[in-house]
Amino acid sequence: xxxxxxxxxxxxxxxxxxxxxxxxxxVYRLAGELSLGGFVLNDAHGVLIEIExxxxxxxxxxxxxxxxxxxxxxxxxxxxxxxxxxxxVAFAIRESVGGTVPDAPVTPDTATCDDCLRELFDPADRRxxxxxxxxxxxxxxxxIVRGVPYDRPxxxxxxxxxxxxxxxxxxDPADRRxxxxxxxCPRCGPSLRLIGDDTASPDPLAAAVAALRAGAIVxxxxxxxxxxxxxxxxxxAVASLRARKHREDKPFxxxxxxxxxxxxxxxxxxxxxxxxxxxxxxxxxxxxLRDAPVAxxxxxxxxxxxxxxxxxPLHHVLVADVGETLVMTSANVSDEPIAFVDDDARExxxxxxxxxxxxxxxxxxxxxxxxxxxxxxxxxxRTTILRRSGGYVPASIPLPGAGTPRPLLACGAELKNTFCLxxxxxAWVSHHIGDLENYETLRSFTEGIAHFxxxxxxxPEVVAHDLHPEYLSTKYAxxxxxxxxxxxxxxxxxxxxxxAEHGEPGPALGAIFDGTGYGLDGTVWGGELLLxxxxxxxxxxxxxxxxxxxxxRAIRQPWRMACSWLSCALDGGEPDLxxxxxxxxxxxxxxxxHRLAVTGTAAPATTSMGRxxxxxxxxxxxxxxxxxxxQAAIELEAACDxxxxxxxxxxxxxxxxxxxxxxxxxxxxxxxxxxxxxxxxxxxxxxxDPRxxxxxxxxxxxxxxxxxxxxxxxxxxxxxxxxxxxxTLAAAHATDVVVxxxxxxxxxxxxxxxxxxxxxxxxxxxxxxxxxxxDGGIAYGQAAVAAAQLT
Ligand SMILES: [Zn+2]
Ligand SMILES: [Zn+2]
Numbered sequence: 054x055x056x057x058x059x060x061x062x063x064x065x066x067x068x069x070x071x072x073x074x075x076x077x078x079x080v081y082r083l084a085g086e087l088s089l090g091g092f093v094l095n096d097a098h099g100v101l102i103e104i105e106x107x108x109x110x111x112x113x114x115x116x117x118x119x120x121x122x123x124x125x126x127x128x129x130x131x132x133x134x135x136x137x138x139x140x141x142v143a144f145a146i147r148e149s150v151g152g153t154v155p156d157a158p159v160t161p162d163t164a165t166c167d168d169c170l171r172e173l174f175d176p177a178d179r180r181x182x183x184x185x186x187x188x189x190x191x192x193x194x195x196x197i198v199r200g201v202p203y204d205r206p207x208x209x210x211x212x213x214x215x216x217x218x219x220x221x222x223x224x225d226p227a228d229r230r231x232x233x234x235x236x237x238c239p240r241c242g243p244s245l246r247l248i249g250d251d252t253a254s255p256d257p258l259a260a261a262v263a264a265l266r267a268g269a270i271v272x273x274x275x276x277x278x279x280x281x282x283x284x285x286x287x288x289x290a291v292a293s294l295r296a297r298k299h300r301e302d303k304p305f306x307x308x309x310x311x312x313x314x315x316x317x318x319x320x321x322x323x324x325x326x327x328x329x330x331x332x333x334x335x336x337x338x339x340x341x342l343r344d345a346p347v348a349x350x351x352x353x354x355x356x357x358x359x360x361x362x363x364x365x366p367l368h369h370v371l372v373a374d375v376g377e378t379l380v381m382t383s384a385n386v387s388d389e390p391i392a393f394v395d396d397d398a399r400e401x402x403x404x405x406x407x408x409x410x411x412x413x414x415x416x417x418x419x420x421x422x423x424x425x426x427x428x429x430x431x432x433x434x435r436t437t438i439l440r441r442s443g444g445y446v447p448a449s450i451p452l453p454g455a456g457t458p459r460p461l462l463a464c465g466a467e468l469k470n471t472f473c474l475x476x477x478x479x480a481w482v483s484h485h486i487g488d489l490e491n492y493e494t495l496r497s498f499t500e501g502i503a504h505f506x507x508x509x510x511x512x513p514e515v516v517a518h519d520l521h522p523e524y525l526s527t528k529y530a531x532x533x534x535x536x537x538x539x540x541x542x543x544x545x546x547x548x549x550x551x552x553a554e555h556g557e558p559g560p561a562l563g564a565i566f567d568g569t570g571y572g573l574d575g576t577v578w579g580g581e582l583l584l585x586x587x588x589x590x591x592x593x594x595x596x597x598x599x600x601x602x603x604x605x606r607a608i609r610q611p612w613r614m615a616c617s618w619l620s621c622a623l624d625g626g627e628p629d630l631x632x633x634x635x636x637x638x639x640x641x642x643x644x645x646x647h648r649l650a651v652t653g654t655a656a657p658a659t660t661s662m663g664r665x666x667x668x669x670x671x672x673x674x675x676x677x678x679x680x681x682x683x684q685a686a687i688e689l690e691a692a693c694d695x696x697x698x699x700x701x702x703x704x705x706x707x708x709x710x711x712x713x714x715x716x717x718x719x720x721x722x723x724x725x726x727x728x729x730x731x732x733x734x735x736x737x738x739x740x741x742d743p744r745x746x747x748x749x750x751x752x753x754x755x756x757x758x759x760x761x762x763x764x765x766x767x768x769x770x771x772x773x774x775x776x777x778x779x780x781t782l783a784a785a786h787a788t789d790v791v792v793x794x795x796x797x798x799x800x801x802x803x804x805x806x807x808x809x810x811x812x813x814x815x816x817x818x819x820x821x822x823x824x825x826x827x828d829g830g831i832a833y834g835q836a837a838v839a840a841a842q843l844t
Contacts, residue, residue, distance in 0.1 A: 069129035075189030090141030272406035277420030279384035304352035324427035333444030334364035457840035465832035543570030550834030559586030567795035568663035579661030594739030611667035633674030694761035
């Protein structure tokens with residue numbers, strides 16, 4: 054027997070993501086193994102532990118504590134203090150000490166863990182094939198939480214009463230299901246139901262599997278909303294799903310039964326494999342393999358396929374039984390948000406799904422599947438997030454420095470909207486809300502804000518917003534009473550989001566390329582070279598402005614941008630309708646759009662890089678019109694001939710032109726944001742002028758060159774010009790940090806080529822990694838700017 058001559062006692066504070074992730078039972082088990090006395094409890098800052106025992110046991114405890122922590126725990130700080138021994142020999146989990154401000158332990162929904170998977174497929178287990186199995190290490194969290202504190206009664210599991218066996222697990226600190234709020238089993242928990250089935254099968258799952266295998270389209274209620282599924286290899290089923298969803302070309306996501314099956318669909322490097330199998334289980338975009346066994350209609354014209362692995366127990370049993378890859382697309386009609394409320398889903402999906410596989414656990418917050426990509430980068434692969442939602446939200450992201458002195462709300466952009474709440478050094482970026490253009494999304498925006506305010510105890514005193522007066526998110530902000538308003542320029546928000554995420558003080562040079570953002574001069578910006586930090590910025594360069602003929606319509610009809618850029622390249626002369634667009638564009642409409650472009654009637658000026666890509670995609674004959682956002686650029690990238698080594702001429706010059714105001718000042722009160730004009734500094738701004746590029750592209754089109762050659766030459770041209778412009782400006786302004794952000798950098802080819810070339814010149818390249826490069830990252834950027842301006 055081990056006799057403790059003189060006991061040692063220490064107090065340990067652990068901070069980070071340590072609540073609601075099974076950390077206390079873990080500490081309890083570890084202390085038990087090492088025969089230590091003491092206690093563990095949750096307090097307002099994290100977890101507080103006291104242990105007492107032999108010096109050797111205490112040392113072993115401290116060594117093992119961080120290494121063996123539960124999978125969802127993230128330890129940020131461990132502070133140890135010696136205490137006087139009290140003779141404790143037993144170890145206990147004590148009641149939480151309530152702080153005044155709860156740092157609500159609401160964690161993201163997490164994919165089914167290995168232990169639960171083993172039980173799920175073990176015929177001897179009482180949860181064998183139970184589609185709602187979960188434990189402290191996995192299962193739904195964010196999507197079922199109704200309020201705080203995070204406890205069973207404040208989740209959508211409130212109406213299910215645990216049976217004796219589940220209750221015992223729930224109350225036993227040594228059990229994996231200790232305080233697992235959604236704990237359930239077939240006797241006491243949620244159950245499946247199949248609606249629309251005439252076979253009257255007693256087994257809803259088996260009937261759904263049989264229907265899928267026979268080519269049916271089945272709506273499936275998942276964790277954050279409904280999916281619509283069909284066999285991915287079934288041409289007829291996929292085509293009919295497209296027709297019923299009114300979705301012409303936008304790629305469908307796939308759910309593969311296993312990593313091995315996924316590897317037959319797409320090229321998976323180790324980083325992509327890690328993303329597929331990690332706790333978030335997002336949709337991973339990866340290069341499509343030539344012989345990928347999926348229907349042609351799954352992702353027409355796209356260079357990548359979006360693949361995910363089953364992440365809920367329902368998915369696991371379903372996909373295992375079907376035995377094939379499924380199309381698993383969010384259940385909505387065209388651009389509406391994903392359906393998640395049962396009656397509404399039935400109503401909206403009536404014409405789409407043949408059957409509905411549903412369950413009786415309500416979804417509190419709708420979350421789409423997240424979309425990510427592993428991209429090559431000079432210092433190892435980096436994750437690019439295209440949509441940050443299920444599996445990631447609501448994990449907080451730190452604000453740089455001292456954070457915000459006052460609680461704040463940032464309302465985000467109009468498209469791909471997210472909002473962000475912040476208090477102190479922590480920011481909570483919302484799930485993907487979507488495009489704020491219909492009542493449904495606007496409602497989930499306003500309800501989402503109220504929900505987050507309650508969950509994270511943030512009562513905003515400051516509200517940050519975009520400068521675009523027509524964004525619904527801006528209007529929402531301007532309508533809030535008794536708060537201080539901070540207007541943040543769109544592209545500055547992109548730059549600031551990236552700097553803040555990386556804790557980079559700046560100043561840095563930002564190449565911010567996207568489709569549309571409201572500029573300080575009221576024109577449409579989108580090809581911006583900004584110099585700044587989180588607090589403020591100057592516009593030190595931009596793409597040459599051209600007309601956006603017909604405004605919004607030019608976004609849906611890229612041929613309008615082809616006409617505009619050609620007119621500009623011909624100094625206002627009327628371009629002939631290129632052969633590549635003959636038969637696709639009415640010559641009268643072409644002439645009309647030319648007149649809009651040269652007169653500026655209904656044609657605001659834009660420096661949008663996204664629209665330049667549209668113009669070239671259209672000139673090359675790839676897309677005259679688009680069916681989803683970004684389609685022209687995506688297909689232009691897909692068309693690129695990898696063997697082509699040529700490029701086009703492009704001018705980069707400093708030009709003194711009457712510049713727009715360059716610095717925005719924070720404003721207070723309900724009035725529209727105040728823009729204060731400043732000069733650009735000692736040097737005139739740099740202009741990237743692609744008129745020669747456009748003339749050369751038109752020449753290649755006339756000469757009958759293949760679109761793949763033109764596409765590749767154009768990408769190489771823009772990448773080269775971006776690198777030159779950034780290197781020049783970084784040197785001129787004595788910074789070695791370059792930020793690449795904005796929706797145009799969703800292009801893998803452009804991002805990888807620009808970042809590796811810039812790194813090769815010795816510059817430090819920063820790219821958003823925890824948040825999307827597109828407008829999904831705007832809210833966090835706005836929060837960072839507002840916080841910096843308040844301090
Ligand atoms: Zn589990
Ligand atoms: Zn039970």
